[in-house]
Amino acid sequence: MLNKASLYWLIVALLLLLSLTLSFDRNETAGVEPLNLTNHIKVEPKFLYREKDAYSALVVGELQIGFDTDNLNQDLTQYNLFSIEGLTYKADTRATLSWETSAQSHEVPLQLNNHSHTAIDFNTSEKQAIKNLRVNIIQDQTFGTEHSFQDEIKFKRMLLDHQSNFTAFRLNLNSWLAFNPLSFSAINGYTSIDNQVYESLIKRISMWLLASLLIFILIRPAKKHLMYSLMVAWLIPAVFHLNNRANQQQQIQDLFPSNSAFLNKTDQTTFELAQQLKSALATINIFPEIEQKIIIVGSNDFTNQRLVTHLNEFNTSIRSHFNDLPEQLQQQSTTLVFLNQSHAICEQADTILAKGLNKVYVDPSFCVMRPL
Amino acid sequence: MSFFIGLCLVFFLLMLGCAFRFGFSLLAQHKQPLQLDIDFVIHAFFQGILVLILMLNFVQFFTLSNQAITMLLLLMALISCMVVLIGGLKLPFKIERPDPPTLIVTALTISCSILIFIASHSLPNMAWDSWAVWEGKADQWFYHGLSSPIETWENWINGQNLLYNQSANYPDGLSLLFFTAKLATTNAFSAIHVLYLFAFTATTLLLANRIRDWEGSLFMQVFLVLVLYTTPLISNHLMIIGYADIWIGMILAMAMIAYLDCYKFKTKGALITLVGYLTLLPMFKLEGWVWLILLLLSHALLYLYKNKTSRIALGVFAVGLLLIIVLFGINIDTPFGQFKLSSEGLTVFTLIDSELSFTDVTDLLMSGFFWQNNWSLIWLGLPFLICSYLINSHSTAERVVHVFFVSAILSFLFLFYFTEASKWAVDFTAVNRVILQLTPCYVFLLFKMLTGWQGKNGSETPATP
Numbered sequence: 001m002l003n004k005a006s007l008y009w010l011i012v013a014l015l016l017l018l019s020l021t022l023s024f025d026r027n028e029t030a031g032v033e034p035l036n037l038t039n040h041i042k043v044e045p046k047f048l049y050r051e052k053d054a055y056s057a058l059v060v061g062e063l064q065i066g067f068d069t070d071n072l073n074q075d076l077t078q079y080n081l082f083s084i085e086g087l088t089y090k091a092d093t094r095a096t097l098s099w100e101t102s103a104q105s106h107e108v109p110l111q112l113n114n115h116s117h118t119a120i121d122f123n124t125s126e127k128q129a130i131k132n133l134r135v136n137i138i139q140d141q142t143f144g145t146e147h148s149f150q151d152e153i154k155f156k157r158m159l160l161d162h163q164s165n166f167t168a169f170r171l172n173l174n175s176w177l178a179f180n181p182l183s184f185s186a187i188n189g190y191t192s193i194d195n196q197v198y199e200s201l202i203k204r205i206s207m208w209l210l211a212s213l214l215i216f217i218l219i220r221p222a223k224k225h226l227m228y229s230l231m232v233a234w235l236i237p238a239v240f241h242l243n244n245r246a247n248q249q250q251q252i253q254d255l256f257p258s259n260s261a262f263l264n265k266t267d268q269t270t271f272e273l274a275q276q277l278k279s280a281l282a283t284i285n286i287f288p289e290i291e292q293k294i295i296i297v298g299s300n301d302f303t304n305q306r307l308v309t310h311l312n313e314f315n316t317s318i319r320s321h322f323n324d325l326p327e328q329l330q331q332q333s334t335t336l337v338f339l340n341q342s343h344a345i346c347e348q349a350d351t352i353l354a355k356g357l358n359k360v361y362v363d364p365s366f367c368v369m370r371p372l
Numbered sequence: 373m374s375f376f377i378g379l380c381l382v383f384f385l386l387m388l389g390c391a392f393r394f395g396f397s398l399l400a401q402h403k404q405p406l407q408l409d410i411d412f413v414i415h416a417f418f419q420g421i422l423v424l425i426l427m428l429n430f431v432q433f434f435t436l437s438n439q440a441i442t443m444l445l446l447l448m449a450l451i452s453c454m455v456v457l458i459g460g461l462k463l464p465f466k467i468e469r470p471d472p473p474t475l476i477v478t479a480l481t482i483s484c485s486i487l488i489f490i491a492s493h494s495l496p497n498m499a500w501d502s503w504a505v506w507e508g509k510a511d512q513w514f515y516h517g518l519s520s521p522i523e524t525w526e527n528w529i530n531g532q533n534l535l536y537n538q539s540a541n542y543p544d545g546l547s548l549l550f551f552t553a554k555l556a557t558t559n560a561f562s563a564i565h566v567l568y569l570f571a572f573t574a575t576t577l578l579l580a581n582r583i584r585d586w587e588g589s590l591f592m593q594v595f596l597v598l599v600l601y602t603t604p605l606i607s608n609h610l611m612i613i614g615y616a617d618i619w620i621g622m623i624l625a626m627a628m629i630a631y632l633d634c635y636k637f638k639t640k641g642a643l644i645t646l647v648g649y650l651t652l653l654p655m656f657k658l659e660g661w662v663w664l665i666l667l668l669l670s671h672a673l674l675y676l677y678k679n680k681t682s683r684i685a686l687g688v689f690a691v692g693l694l695l696i697i698v699l700f701g702i703n704i705d706t707p708f709g710q711f712k713l714s715s716e717g718l719t720v721f722t723l724i725d726s727e728l729s730f731t732d733v734t735d736l737l738m739s740g741f742f743w744q745n746n747w748s749l750i751w752l753g754l755p756f757l758i759c760s761y762l763i764n765s766h767s768t769a770e771r772v773v774h775v776f777f778v779s780a781i782l783s784f785l786f787l788f789y790f791t792e793a794s795k796w797a798v799d800f801t802a803v804n805r806v807i808l809q810l811t812p813c814y815v816f817l818l819f820k821m822l823t824g825w826q827g828k829n830g831s832e833t834p835a836t837p
Contacts, residue, residue: 143498184498187612189800190604190744198745206742206752223826224591230822231595237748238602245607249491258494259374259559290516290533302500309503312511317528317536326529 004221011219012212012229019208023168032078032162037133041158042066051154054086059093059137059151065158066134076130077122079160081171082108084116084135086156091181091254092147094140099133109195110135112179117171119163143183144255145262176201176240179247184263190241201237209233267306273365274310277337280361280368281314286335288313295319298339307339325355336369343367374559375493378566381553384449385567388423389416391452394459396641405466410478411581414574415645418626421549421571422648425655428518428548435519442555473590477580477597484601485569485610492611497561502614505539507561510550512537518551541722545655546616561614568613575622576600578629579816588823596819605746605804606811617805619656623649624663625812628773631667635769658723659809663780670776674768718791731794733803740803750811753818754781760821777817780810 002010038055041048043065047058057063069076082097089095095110097120110118122130135158141147163171175197180190191197212229262268286292294311296318298304308316319325322345325336336357338346345351346359346367361368393416397406406412427448431441470478497503509522512535520535528536549567553560579600580593601607609618627649634642650667653660676682696702701714709721719725741751761774784806787793796802 182612184500185799187499187608187615188804189740190608190746196739196743199743202742202745202749205749209749209752224589227591227595227822227826231591231598233749234595234599234602237745238598241602241604241607241745241748245491245611252492252495256494256496259562260494261496261561263496263498288515290520290535293528305500305504309508309511312508313515315516315535317525318538319525 004219005225008215008219008221008225011215012208015211015215016208016232019204019211020172021167021169022204032164034083034159034161034165035072035074035076035079037067037158037160040068040072042068054154054156057137057153057155059139059153060149061139063137063153064134065137066132067158069130069133076133076160077128079122079162080120081161081163081166082110082118082120083159083161084110084155084157085159086154087112087114087116088154089179090139090148090151090153091251092140092144093151093153094138094181096136096138097134098136100131101128103128105132107136111175111197112181113174113177115174116178117161117166117174119171140181141265143181143264144251145260145264145268146255146257147265172200177243180244181251182248198237198240201240205233205236263306266303270303270306271310274307276363277307277311277366278314280363280366281335284360284368284370288315290315291333293317293334294337295325295334296337296339297322297325297342297345299341304339322351322355327355334371338367338369339365374557374562375489375566377553377557377559378563378570381556381563381567382417382570384445385420385424386413386417387420387449387452387456389418389420391455391459392416392419392423393641394463395455396644397463398455398459400640402463405464407466407468409468410470410474410577414578415626415630417571417574418623418652419645419648421545422652422655424552425545425548425652428551429544432519435517437517438514438555441518445552445555473593474581474584476590477584477593478577480594481573481576481580481597481601484597485573488601488607488610489565489569492613493562493565495612497614499612499614501539501616505537505542506546506614506616507550509537509542509544509547510554510560513547513551514554541658543655543657543660545652546619565613568618569610571622572600572610572618575625575812579625579812579819582629582816583819583823586820586823588819589826592819592823592826596815599748599750599815599819600812603748603750603811603815605808608746609808615805616657617808620653620660620663620809621812623652623656623660624809625816627653627667628776628813628816631671631773632769635767657809659806661721661723662783663776663809666779666783667772667776670772670779674772674775678768724787724791724793726791726793728790730790731788733788733794733797736797736800736803737788740797740800740807744800746804747811750815750818753821754814757814757818757821760825764824773817777810777813784810 041055043057043063047063048065049056057065084095089112093112095112095116096107097110097118098105098107099122100106101122106122108118108120110116137153139147139151178197180197185192209229212233213226216226216229262271281287281294286294292315294314294316296304296308296311296316298318298320300318300320304318308318322338322342343366346362346369352359352369356372357369358372359367360370390413393412394406428441431444436444497507502508512522513520516535520533522537522540523531523534524540525536527540528534550560550564553563553567557563576597580596583593583596601610606618606621609615627646630642630646630649634646636642650664653664673686676686697713698715701716702712703714704711706721710719711721712719715728717725717727741747758778761771761778766774787806788797788803793802
């Protein structure tokens with residue numbers, strides 16, 4: 001005879017198994033054979049070569065691996081899953097699947113893990129031809145400084161498949177274990193709104209937890225058993241979270257050298273521009289003093305904000321529009337630095353004169369003006 | 373190297389705090405033995421932060437070079453050591469050796485923090501708010517002097533000898549910590565990372581110790597530590613450091629503990645500890661004012677609610693106030709700015725100025741709270757927590773904390789559903805970060821409820837003042 005605790009755990013363990021493996025709202029279309037797209041790849045040979053049982057793709061910036069869909073007899077709209085088997089990728093790799101219908105173009109971010117299975121919907125209610133089906137592999141250099149010039153990505157097969165060929169648990173496990181890289185917006189949300197891979201996990205565990213509570217109330221084992229259930233419920237999402245953390249740690253190690261203050265290549269370039277600007281200012285006797293105001297005239301974007309940060313030893317501010325600047329500038333020891341689009345003002349003699357300014361330094365990247 | 377400088381900074385703050393506590397006991401000529409335990413060290417650390425910030429705020433009135441400020445800080449460290457030494461000789465002590473469960477929890481907490489440091493110490497300051505504002509201001513002071521005023525664009529362009537920062541009106545607490553680290557090392561960011569992790573370790577330990585004091589099992593304490601460190605958005609803020617929200621979260625949790633201690637012990641020491649945390653709240657973020665006002669209002673409300681006459685007066689006042697707001701609105705000019713509340717809009721000093729209209733952000737809240745796995749499962753406990761407030765009996769202090777927490781959550785929902793703050797829900801910026809400020813406090817209340825439910829909850833609030 002089972003005691004209360006054993007009975008409780010037997011039932012909740014079965015419920016856990018059920019909640020993790022149960023399939024909801026699945027379109028059980030039987031008999032859709034997977035379509036191996038690897039034999040239909042269209043790409044310049046120098047960027048893709050075959051090794052034993054895998055393909056190696058060379059990515060310099062971006063690589064588009066297209067598929068020759070015109071010669072395929074199959075109806076592509078029957079597939080709702082795109083799979084890449086044996087995928088090895090780098091920390092800065094991002095991949096998307098894109099295609100075009102007569103109406104519009106579509107793009108779906110692809111899961112990053114060893115066996116990537118991404119749910120797709122060709123969005124064709126009627127028989128529309130699917131054109132330009134391709135995988136875009138991108139070296140995302142917006143984050144980190146240690147990017148290699150060329151990345152080598154490997155994969156065994158690329159397939160169009162149907163979700164009914166896999167168990168719900170296998171597909172879910174794949175998405176829960178997929179790599180969510182760190183990015184500048186990482187602090188705001190663990191995944192983006194259009195890629196909420198954990199939704200199904202949280203729903204399933206929540207349902208199991210509520211069921212466990214119900215079973216607990218019915219069977220009434222010792223209270224500690226409910227606590228253990230809570231712990232199990234917590235640890236399951238935590239395992240996936242920690243798995244992603246481990247991958248993110250690898251990403252940090254790969255993309256950021258120790259003690260570097262630079263956030264990405266743009267930031268490094270901005271630092272170099274700041275150094276250039278400092279030298280230019282020194283030549284016209286403007287030194288880092290609080291009395292000397294410097295206004296960067298340019299958009300309030302990441303690059304210019306970082307430039308201001310790299311110029312913190314000067315008394316610097318940033319202004320998006322030249323016309324916003326007050327008329328009394330000429331009474332003050334203010335220096336204006338024109339960057340990017342605002343650089344064009346440096347050529348407008350009338351505007352410069354109207355504002356009572358004088359061009360004192362010109363560089364291809366910036367120009368410096370002071371009140372007359 | 374910067375790791376050791378970070379540890380030195382922590383030690384410096386601990387010394388400042390210990391000297392503050394010893395100094396108070398020496399001046400008050402305490403005869404009761406001072407209990408030296410982990411809780412003492414934790415409070416000392418946060419009080420060290422308060423003393424440092426207040427001192428640097430005072431230094432800002434004078435034009436001192438960075439070298440002079442460094443010398444002053446070293447002198448402060450020396451004086452602190454002397455006070456600690458004198459206190460050590462003159463004050464009676466009760467040293468409590470931690471029991472094995474406490475040692476296990478301490479070791480686990482420290483290990484979690486070390487793991488986070490190892491995983492992310494080479495990340496630069498990628499938090500926009502941080503390099504532009506918190507560290508940005510510290511940089512500006514470092515180069516131009518701590519006494520240099522940092523102003524908004526209008527003041528800067530029209531004034532002389534002023535510095536500009538886009539968030540000049542933000543509080544200076546975190547910037548002053550960055551500034552102190554910059555005096556010691558060129559890699560201040562790594563040193564500050566140590567400070568962040570030490571502060572979080574300290575907060576977690578204090579919360580776990582309180583669960584222990586409530587006769588919570590080792591399992592519950594370990595579970596609490598795991599929850600705090602594996603809640604994705606909390607560990608995010610410990611890894612991608614630089615934001616001030618996690619500081620508000622820690623200080624709010626500490627303030628809540630200090631409030632419960634203050635109610636139990638009714639000593640000057642406990643009161644000063646509480647006042648310290650309440651003072652720290654608005655020093656780190658503008659939202660700190662909101663939490664502070666809500667905490668004070670909750671306190672006033674609960675103490676007025678005790679008496680029948682006060683209850684009636686309170687009810688009449690509330691109905692009257694509601695009528696005035698709906699019919700005429702309130703518009704008061706205060707030294708802090710304008711306070712305006714009517715059916716059209718809400719202006720609270722410089723904190724918020726917004727029209728009132730309903731925006732349905734339910735999907736965004738559900739995504740932020742659940743579907744993105746930012747909080748794992750913790751918000752599932754909220755209905756149970758609210759029910760436990762209503763079903764179980766609680767001390768007045770506990771009720772104040774509960775009223776505060778519920779009013780904070782309601783304020784959060786009001787802000788996002790009815791003001792222009794809803795736009796910050798769309799990109800998940802504030803919708804996650806504001807709630808982060810309440811999370812350590814919430815997790816503690818959740819574990820307090822679970823510990824109580826397990827049947828080992830004492831009716832009182834045992835703690836060390």
